[in-house]
Amino acid sequence: MIAHSGTILSTDSACVYLLPGYIPPKPGDDWTRFVCISDTHSNEYPLPDGDILLHAGDLTMWGTIRELHSAMNWLNSQPHPTKICIAGNHDMALDPYLDTISVKEYNELKEYVKRDEFQNGRLHYLEYESLTVRTSIGKEWKVFGSPGSLVYKGAGGFQYRGSRQGQEICRKIPLDTEVLLSHTPPYKIHDTTRRGKSAGCEELTERMNVLEKCRLHVFGHIHEACGASINDGGRVSVNAAMRRKPSATIVDLRNW
Template identity: 45%
Template sequence: MMQLLTEHLSSRRTARHTLNTADIPSKLTASRATVYLQYDEVPPHPGDCWTRFVCISDTHSHKYVVPPGDVLLHSGDLCSYGALDTLTPTMEWLMTLSHPMKIIIAGNHDLCLDEKFRKGGGYDSSFDTLPAEDIDSARALVRSEAVRAAGIHYLEHESFQFTTQSGRRWKVFGSPSAPRYAIGSFQYDRRAQAEEIYNQIPADTEILLTHTPPYMVLDRTKRGKHAGCEYLEDRLAQLSSCRLHVFGHIHEAYGAAISEEPAEKGEVDIQRVSVNAALAWGGQPVIVDIMN
């Protein structure tokens, strides 16, 4: 039943890949943000005036050593090949992590979380789909009482607000979608579909989780193509409150960038951290410290 789907998703992972870490800076700094990409020891927390976000993505049912922080952000591809039995170990692992707040989304590998893959749901008649009970179980799992008790919040085209232990309240939006590539979950084909998805992002969103990168931001494939979403790039230009955007999907484009634009007179300059946190090729969890 899952064979055709898993063959398509696994075809990109038959060869082992590793990042060229020589091209990745160990640290990025700005006036109100610090990013750590390569580290032997976890840098000290900068204090109560800052929030430490630990960013990961594309873990594909593998477990990683994750440094502590105030907030864990996971930008999708929780599963290896989309079956329920590859989601469960990931959720069990995430529940063991010490972060008081953990916010997660799905990605294109997380078939069991996408209603379109429900058997009889009319996805694509040329491909098998998943049993309805697997879809129900997966979607119940990520929103279960046990998962919530562990501080995990699953977002699917929705907003969420939380307050850190230091008292800072953050506004988050999460979306699992990405442009169509082969057979995968939560994908869209047309710009109109992307507009419908990303226009849901509230204007005052401060932390954004998407599975796809925006176009031209940490989205270059090993073949040199920019694979990010063009409409997401346009939408981000309208989100002046967004301080941190975390994504993954393009494994080889792991990294981070800090952009800063001058604000109107009398206002604070717009400073945004963008993180491709895909761990599949060997990157470390990205630590992002943001001034409250």
């Protein structure tokens, strides 16, 4: 596991910039720059430029319709050529199994987050679904977004209990996924709470073991565990929670 407490992690195929400050240009034209954020909770932050902006959930604090509209509009206003987001446990209005809003309001909200204006602005909301995106130089990336998280603190959206539900959620992730957005961390990877507990999902860790093509995994949820690492196989893992670290994590991946 390649990890570092400073500002930069680096291998032949990946560079990760962890703290605010000067961000050097991409290593070359044959690299893709990902701007990784999570757990913005209705806050708006200045973001660095990049090819693809990734938001790993908890767009809002209270999960209201108004908050979700504001968060989506903020993301849509960003200049990144492609922007991808998922929900988190705070984004309760987007969970069809909760009754925080009426059925009519829910249907209107789902139409809102999938509306043509966002698609035309290349902002994509994913809910247990895949998306293939293409950069300006023609590199394609296969992305999957999973808002689910193991029950951790009280009620919330997209939460599951026990290994059976966890396995059902994690089996939805296709084997050809190259970039994974999940709200929950995997177990034992940037998931340690302030009380020293590993709050990540064991079933997600098991699934990650067979996702051989996955080169970047971005998540959040456990704010105090924000950080990044690169494993021996070259996969970059980023807990991009902004509540404790109000700056984006930059990940450059070589195109191959």
